[in-house]
Amino acid sequence: MLDTTKLFLSQVQAGFSIEACLQNLTNVSENYRRTTEEVYITGYAGNLRVGVSEHGVTITGSLPKFYTGTNIHTLNRSDCRRAFEMMADTLHLPIQRAKVKRVDVGLNLLTDHKPELYYPYLGESRYYKRLTQPTAVNYQNKLRTKKAYDKIAESKSKGVAIPEVYAGKNLLRFEVCYMQRLQKEFNQAFITPDVLTKESFYMGLIDRWHKEYESIKKTGLPKMDKSKMRTAKGFWSQIDSVAVKLLGQELLLNLTEEMKEGEGFTTSREYYRIREQIIDYASGKSDEEPELIQELNKKVARAKQHYR
Numbered sequence: 503m504l505d506t507t508k509l510f511l512s513q514v515q516a517g518f519s520i521e522a523c524l525q526n527l528t529n530v531s532e533n534y535r536r537t538t539e540e541v542y543i544t545g546y547a548g549n550l551r552v553g554v555s556e557h558g559v560t561i562t563g564s565l566p567k568f569y570t571g572t573n574i575h576t577l578n579r580s581d582c583r584r585a586f587e588m589m590a591d592t593l594h595l596p597i598q599r600a601k602v603k604r605v606d607v608g609l610n611l612l613t614d615h616k617p618e619l620y621y622p623y624l625g626e627s628r629y630y631k632r633l634t635q636p637t638a639v640n641y642q643n644k645l646r647t648k649k650a651y652d653k654i655a656e657s658k659s660k661g662v663a664i665p666e667v668y669a670g671k672n673l674l675r676f677e678v679c680y681m682q683r684l685q686k687e688f689n690q691a692f693i694t695p696d697v698l699t700k701e702s703f704y705m706g707l708i709d710r711w712h713k714e715y716e717s718i719k720k721t722g723l724p725k726m727d728k729s730k731m732r733t734a735k736g737f738w739s740q741i742d743s744v745a746v747k748l749l750g751q752e753l754l755l756n757l758t759e760e761m762k763e764g765e766g767f768t769t770s771r772e773y774y775r776i777r778e779q780i781i782d783y784a785s786g787k788s789d790e791e792p793e794l795i796q797e798l799n800k801k802v803a804r805a806k807q808h809y810r
Contacts, residue, residue, distance in 0.1 A: 504582045568589065574657060582704075602697070606679045614672070616652070616672055617673070637655045638652070747783065758773060
């Protein structure tokens with residue numbers, strides 16, 4: 503379930519000159535950082551962006567894309583370990599000694615409907631700021647982000663070929679990105695690729711991923727009978743029922759009393775008729791978890807068990 507990682511390997515950790523890795527890179531260029539007056543070199547190893555300076559080497563990129571050629575596929579723990587080994591062989595660097603500066607944990611979920619239909623039901627999450635986009639819903643704070651988005655749409659926008667197995671399918675990705683101060687986040691003095699792929703730590707990442715989804719408040723409209731919404735009259739009748747439940751029976755009954763004492767209704771019959779409808783609508787079934795969220799909850803829970 504690991505995706506993008508950012509690693510830093512110092513000269514001391516490497517135990518030899520890291521500049522030797524430059525011969526294994528493509529599109530190599532020299533850069534100058536004005537703020538520190540530092541010269542550094544960048545290049546690529548597949549999809550990995552590699553930066554080399556006098557301090558060390560920084561390696562950033564999607565682990566599954568590096569290992570399989572696409573990040574639509576999800577790596578299990580063994581795959582992640584092999585991907586880091588492949589990275590070490592490609593760059594001729596002791597990657598297992600590198601310090602992890604960022605790690606993204608995510609999974610693609612096959613859904614019954616288009617991903618954007620689920621977003622309105624994903625509400626606020628404590629300690630996060632919720633931001634919406636046409637193809638995603640994002641949650642941000644200073645240390646990490648989490649997001650749900652349309653993986654197929656995102657891949658197409660980047661010109662990524664969609665594997666045939668996902669053709670015509672709906673793919674919602676839920677991802678948690680740990681961006682800062684990982685030692686504090688995980689109460690671990692030093693996090694390396696070996697630590698990331700250690701069974702106990704990896705299982706803990708999956709638990710955290712699941713808890714981050716669970717901590718999102720799931721919202722929805724009160725229960726509506728969709729079988730009665732196939733005509734305009736039936737549709738608006740159900741919407742009226744929802745409006746009564748959202749506004750509350752007491753508020754609306756008070757409103758009818760105000761109108762009765764004020765300008766009044768056209769006839770007393772209308773007054774009683776409206777009151778009866780309010781009571782009837784308010785007594786209907788409400789606050790049931792939306793079907794789309796029930797589906798998503800089950801698939802997230804199943805994914806947690808599968809990847810353990």
